[in-house]
Every structure is written in C-alpha cells, then in structure tokens.
Amino acid sequence: MARMSVPAAASSPPSTAATACGWRPTWEPGFAALGPAFVRPVQPIPLPAPYWVATSAPAAQLLGLPEGWDRCPELLAAFSGNALLPGSQPVATVYSGHQFGVWAGQLGDGRALLLGQVCGQELQLKGSGRTPFSRMGDGRAVLRSSIREFLCSEAMHALGIPTTRALCITGSPAAVAREELETAAVVTRLAPSFVRFGHFEHFGARGQIDELRALADHVIAHHYPQCAAAGSSERAPYAALLQAVTERTARLLAHWQAIGFCHGVMNTDNMSILGLTIDYGPFQFLDAYDPGHICNHSDTYGRYAFDQQPAVAWWNLRRLAQALLPLIDDVPLAEEALSGYEARLNEAYLALMRAKLGLAKPHEAEAELLQELLALLAADRVDYPIFWRRLSHAVGSGDFGPVQALFADGPAVQAWLASYRAALQPQDAAQTASRMLRCNPKFVLRNHLAEQAIRAAKLSDFREVQTLQALLARPFNEHPGHEAHAGFPPEWAAHLCISCSS
Template sequence: MAFPLQGDDAARHTPPTPIPDPYWVAFSKSCAELIDIPLANNDLPTDHKWLELLSGNSLETESNQFTAPIASAYSGHQFGVWAGQLGDGRAILLGDIANQELQLKGAGKTAYSRMGDGRAVLRSSIREFLCSEAMHSLGIPTSRALAVVGSKMPVIRETRETAAVCARVAPSFVRVGHFEHFASLQNTERLKELADDLIAKHYPDCRNSKIPYLELFKSISSRNATLVAQWQAVGFCHGVLNSDNISALGLTIDYGPFGFLDQFQIDHICNHSDHSGRYAYHRQPQVMHWNMACLASAMLPLIELSHSDEEAQTLLRSALEEFPITYAAAWQKSFRDKLGLHTSEEADIELIERLLQLMHDSRVDYTTLFRSLGNIDKSTLVKDIALRDHFIDRDGIDLWLKDYLTRLAKESLGDEARRTIMNTVNPKYVLRNHLAQHAIELAQQDDFSEVHKLLNILNKPFDEQPENESYSQAPAEHLQSISVSCSS
C-alpha cells in the first residue's frame, strides 16, 4: 500500500522531527476503528505509545513499527501556472496500517520543504481534522484524520503560533502531481510503475480493458467529476484546487483555506489569497476538468506505448470529453435528490437553476434553505411556506414555490417518506467557519472541549440533534466575513 516508487528520484527517507511535550488535542474514534487501533473507555488508544508516534517522536507502538518513513516528490500547476517540482514539504508518510496509509502533516522538514519549516500550526490542524471527519460523515470521499497532537513549540506564520501535527489516513496519497512530475522528467518508466501500482491496488477493473492506461485515466477523471459534483451539492469550497492537490483516487485531500457556503453566492471565494477567483465555488467543476487535462497530458506517454502520438492524443481527448458529461449527470442527480425529486423531467434543471439564482440574489443561507425544503408538504399553500421570508424577491420565490409544488405533485412518494429521504441528503450540520473559529480560539487557550463537541455533532450531520440546534444556524452578521488563507 505504501508509496509505490523507490529511489531518491521519487521519495526520500524522512524520519519525523520530534516536538517537545506532545499532548492530545483531538482524536477520531471512527478513524481509529478503521485502522484497528484498540481504544480505552476514554476513546483514546489503550497503547500510550500512539501519542509519541502521532507526534513524530517515535516510529513504533506496541503492535506497529514504521521503519521507512518517506516524503515523496511531485510537481504541479499552482493557480494555473506550472510550478515545477514541489513534493511533500511537511507531510511524512509513515507507512501502511490495516490497508490504509498513515501520514503525519507538520512533523518537520523534508527534502521538499524548500524555504518552509515543515511544521503545521494548531489552527489549521484543527480545521483539517474537523473537516476531514465531517466530509466522511457527509458521505463524500475524503482522506481521514486520525488525530491532532499539539505542542507549545512556537511556529511563526503571520503571527507567533504553536505547533501541531495532524495524522492523516487514506488508501493512497498519490495525486495528479505525481504523474506530472515524472512526465515533466520524461521518465516513462516511472510513469508506468506509478500507473501499474494504482491499477493493481485501486483500479483492478482497468486490467481487463484493451487499453488499461486509458481506462485508468477515465476512472480517475470520473471519480473526480463525481467528487466535485458532491462538493457543489453540499456547498463545499476547497479553496486551492492546484493539480498537486488532486487525488488519483478521487478523494478530497489537502484541506487548506476551505469553506462551506453560508450566505449563498454562486461566485463565492473562500480563500482570500485567491485574488482572481480562480477557485470560486462556481468555477470548481471547470478547474477540476482543467486538472484532468493536466493528468491526460502527463499520461500521454503511457498511451503512446501502444499507439501513435496522434492516436494517443485522440483517445485522451475523447476520454477527457467524458468529464463534463459525468459531472452533469452527478450534479443533476444530487440536486434532484436535494429537492426530493426521484423521477426525472427535463424541466427539473431549470427549476434547480432558478432556485440557485434566487438564493444568490437574496444571499440565502445554503444549508438551512435546502434542509427546510423537506418541511414542505404537497398540499401546503405558498403563502404558508416560512422560507419565503428569506428572499428579497417575494414574487420570484412565490412563483418558484408554485412551480415546485406542481412538480412535487407528480412524485408518488408521500410527504413523510420524501421528507425522510431528503433529510439524508440535505445536512443540518456542516463545519461553518465561525464554529471552527470558536473551537480554535478555545483550543489556543488549552480548552479542547469545543473541538470534541463539534466532532460529535458533525459525525451525525443529518440528525436533528435538538440539543445542538444553535450549531445548525447561520452565523450572525459580524461572523459572516471570517476569511481563510493558505497559511498553515
């Protein structure tokens, strides 16, 4: 399972650099169960050596030894510009455990840290931990977060902060940037090793294809097309969709300046470093398509092993054209589900787009609005629907609701059955920025209770949880402008 390529041109042996006096900040029971870590009654490992391991201070527990930690080389495009060699600047892959890879983020310098210190700070580590686990509970493919370990060791970013290490788990951390790296070096042998390993471990059906490497590209592209449709449906903005941040398994990885939509803006930018809006909410699908074009270019030499240059380009170009088709189908299904429409009519797309435009014009809270749609019965009168009050254009929303009720009348499911299904796709709880910020501010004062509480709430995002009702509400006006950057 571990990184498939050996040799200094692909990865460097990189032991973590210890941190002083490590302590638990957060721990995911769910992720621990995934990789078979025995837990005590306090939901922490029974083996106390796990704290030392996940802080980077040791390479073994009572039942696990990680003898060959590495940092890998990759390249990529950042904000649309070729950046050359990048690599794991502060991520160290410890090795395999229970068919997953265990990686530490923030465990010290690597050969690819360049001018960086290889460290992560408490603030960004908590955000990544909470969002990784929240996305998993939302049913969206993602890397997992096992734990955050803190230390009072100072780390300098815009201000003086404290260090933390986030333990990440995934079936593989191979990304588009790995393919781009070896393609840029014209190293077809390494490209082939990388592709063969992915096929053997993660895409076995590709072996039965007439052109296995082309089928591998199609599979990676299809997974990422579906992934970005899921992001759009839940209102998630990644923030930095550089090609080196795109998983070869179609997972959400590299949580940085992400954000869930509060007030809906179709062109919302969650990363204040993204001055051009390249990674705005509405541009995520086209940027992911662009990243798949980068992958196609990198995989071209593999197709040329069995086809002429012209034939290989034609095959990959045709395969790349499947991305928007796959995305559109996944997007349309997701939003039909969000509206409780389980049959398909051509006019549904216009209905969805009209609602999104009305939400944009009135800056309606995204998560609350879609959750509240389940409360509408087929017999409800438009004038009695409470969500009308969230819209400035009352005539516009009334007309939409009239058309929506007409459309619901064509559905065979009863109101209760439809509501139950809608409440399994429209979450009540997401990781809103102001909630994460409050948990971070307490954690910076050594109070981790809010991190634990948020984790428990976000583990059940579709449940009502009446005792946590306030966590489902839109942020107050003075909390709506929290901004996040790439700094971590």
C-alpha cells in the same frame, strides 16, 4: 478528548514506540516500494510536551486500533513525531504541479511523512517537521489549521463525500511563526492513497518514462485493477486509468457543488488520483449562496471561486492527461478518455440536486426548476444550508412560510414554490420530507464554528472541538439543544480571512 499530561518529547532521532496498548501495525507493501526516485527517507522531528487534541474512533477502526488506543502514551509519542511505530520507515514523496495555473516545478511532501501502509490505508503525519521537499518552509502545521483539517475530513466522510480521513490531532506548546505566532500540531491522516495528479506531472515533465510507467502500474494494480484488462494494446490500460480518474473527479465535483463546498486551492498537486477531497487548507462551506464566492484570501483573481471549481477540475484533468500521454501515445485516445467528464458531472450533480429537492425520479422540468431556484438563492444571497433544511421540513409540514421568509422577492419565490409543489405530486409528503432530511444536512463546518472551536482550543479548551466532532459525525440528525450550531452565521463571520497559510 481533554488535554493529557505526558512526559516531554524524546530526543532526536526518535526511538521506536513499543505500543503498550497492544497494537503492532502490520505494514504492507505500498508506495514506498516504488523506490528512491519516488521517496526520500525522513525522520520526524520531535515536538516538546505533546498532548491529545482530538481523536476519531471511526478512523481508528480502519486501522484496527484497539479500544483505549487514545490513552496510550506510546501512540501519543508516535503520532506526534517523537517516536516511530515498530517497523515504520517514514518517507516523503516527490511530486510537481501547477499552482494557480502556473507550472511550479518540483514540489513534494514539504511537511508530510508517509509512515507506511496498514490495513489498506496509507498512514501519514502532517506537520512533523522539515523534509527534503520543504523548500523555504519549516515543515510544521499549526493548531488552527490542524483542527480545521481534522474536523472537515471526518465531516465530509459523514456527508458521504469522498475524502481523506483524520485519525487524530496532537498539539504542542512549540511556537510556529505564520501571520502571527502560533503553536504546533500534527494531524495523523489516512487514505488508500495520497497519490496526486502532481506525482504524474513530475515524471511526465522530466521525461522519466520508466518511472512514469512504474507509478501508473502501481496505481492501476492497487486502486484501479479493472483498468489492467482494458483493451488489447499496451497503451489501453493507461487510457482506461485516465478515464476512471476523470469519472471519479467528475463525481467528486458534483458532490462539492451540491453541498456548497469550496476547496479554495485546487492546484494539480492537491488533486487526488482516487477522486478524494484532499489537503484541507482555505476551504469553506457556503453561508450565503454566492456562485462567485472566493474562500481563499490568497486567490487574488478568483481562479478557485465556487462556480469555477468544475472547470478547474477539467483543466487539471487535462494536465494529468498531458503527463500520461507518453504512456497512452495517442492524442485522440486520451481525448476520448477525458470526453465523458461534463456528462458524468452533470449526471451526478442532477442526481444529487434531485435528491435534495425530494424528487423521487427524474422530472421533465427538473433542470429548469433547479436553475430558477439557484438564481433566486443567488439574487437574495440566501443561506444555503438553512434553505435546504427548511425546505425539507416544509415539505413534510406543508408550511412554506419559513422558506419564503428567507427571500426578499416574495412573488418570485411563491411562483417557484408553486412549480416545485406541482413537481412533487403525487409523492407522499412525509416520505419525501424524510428522504430530504437524510441528504440536506442540518450541520456543516461553517467557518465561524471552526473559528470558535479554534479560539477555545488555543486556551487548551477542546470541548467545542468535541462538540463539533459529534454534531458533524451525524450531520443529518436534529441534535436538540444545538440550534446555535445550525443557525445563521454571526456578522463577524463575513470578515474571517482564510488563506493558504497553515
């Protein structure tokens, strides 16, 4: 959406926004109802001269927002932190966590405010100013990182990968100091819950068992009701919760590894209790296939390298289990709840990769076929998204020349293709190609595409943000005329540095 001219921000504290567009949110009991041990009341800090940067119609539908909501000055003010939605009582939540494998102690929402729960979705402002948990931070987000989070949240949803969602970005000329001076922005994001592993770690580490139990009971009642009836003992529901979170996390990691997504900062406070992709910071979709790729410039030792993500998730799940142990009160029972992680991960990953390969059903040689392929991709650093898209088209056309052209080792890839085509028999080629094109995206949010959109947006030109948003909303479609957005990354893309800074 193009930049709008609007009045300057209201004075602090924010007033209540009377929504002229006709939307009055009906707030539901949510996380804040747990009480003062879990949240702190906080008012957003207004930003001068806010303007719309981008909005998501699909995310708006989840909240019941009416048509034209993104032209409403009152909502612009509310989603910039300059006014409160009627009835909203914003809070910041407290949690702790392990960062880069080291216990960091108390953390919390340092720049996020939970406005409340609407239509089963928690509504949150990210970048609306300092909170009691900001530590040395300013509580702000910048336009650069806000665009990346907005686009990737909605792109991951379109790819079928569990994720938080993004409703809108609002920008402001207010200056924010990072590695360089940037301008402020606020992302309004939503999810059924923003509870993290770190919320449980916070109370577990402090020995606050009553609060730990209240948190677990809240999560079970609202998000895992099937766990409430598990077993006959009081501890059984908490073991069932750990098992359910383990299974969701395994499926999430299978999606990441199959699509080639690097999260970049898998601290326990960045792990969702619902198995959602959360906290889009130094993320990246793979260009060249490199199993050891490190996308986070701050990750000096490669803890969160692409091929380490499944193991890190397992490590994080064990920290969650440790936090829940006072409720489970049985180490073997906790271990049993965790024990299915590897099998569920492998099962989900193989199913996703089988679909990418176009195999209609399990094949006796699929594991060997896949491992040989990944080794070939890694050896020649083949572009990951382009390979899969070309393979999909080749199956339909019978012309595998464009696929072979991606590899330096011609005989090796020819041998693999011969085995692959044998595995596809006797499937119908056209139908197989059609299925493959529905699970091998043509468009992903590569770093250079996001960077180009950000550079234009810094000059108040949001057209490339809109273009990417449209392409990523339907990533499996061809979108004629946008071949450049699906092509090889330029040479300068390899030098982009993405860090934890935002």
